[in-house]
Amino acid sequence: MSISWSIERIINFQKDKHWADGYAHVGFHDRAGHQYVVGYDNGWVGCLGENERLRWSAGRVPIPESDLHIPADLDRPGYVTVTPDGKILVACFW
Numbered sequence: 742m743s744i745s746w747s748i749e750r751i752i753n754f755q756k757d758k759h760w761a762d763g764y765a766h767v768g769f770h771d772r773a774g775h776q777y778v779v780g781y782d783n784g785w786v787g788c789l790g791e792n793e794r795l796r797w798s799a800g801r802v803p804i805p806e807s808d809l810h811i812p813a814d815l816d817r818p819g820y821v822t823v824t825p826d827g828k829i830l831v832a833c834f835w
Contacts, residue, residue: 771823780804784815786831799831 769777776789785800787807798807800815817834824830 769821775823777821777829779818779821781817781819781834784817786815786818786821786829 769779771777778787778789778795780786780800783800783802785798785802785804787795787798787804790796790808795804795807797809797811798804799811799813800818801813803810813831815831815833818831819834820832822830822832
């Protein structure tokens with residue numbers, strides 16, 4: 742069996758902007774196909790909606806690009822997962 746991969750699009754990466762400049766990790770998905778974003782260095786998480794706009798964000802400081810912000814005391818969030826009953830769990834490093 743052979744698997745063939747292709748890149749559909751690259752999000753948030755430019756040669757002049759690096760992770761250290763605050764880029765978010767966008768590799769988390771749930772079974773419903775929602776894409777979650779983790780801003781490790783800036784202490785927030787969020788969910789992408791249409792046109793890659795943030796449907797919501799959660800963290801200490803509101804994200805201007807987010808349609809809805811949920812105050813949450815997140816310190817270096819690293820991973821996001823969704824439980825079978827729809828709860829979102831965020832794992833922080835500190």
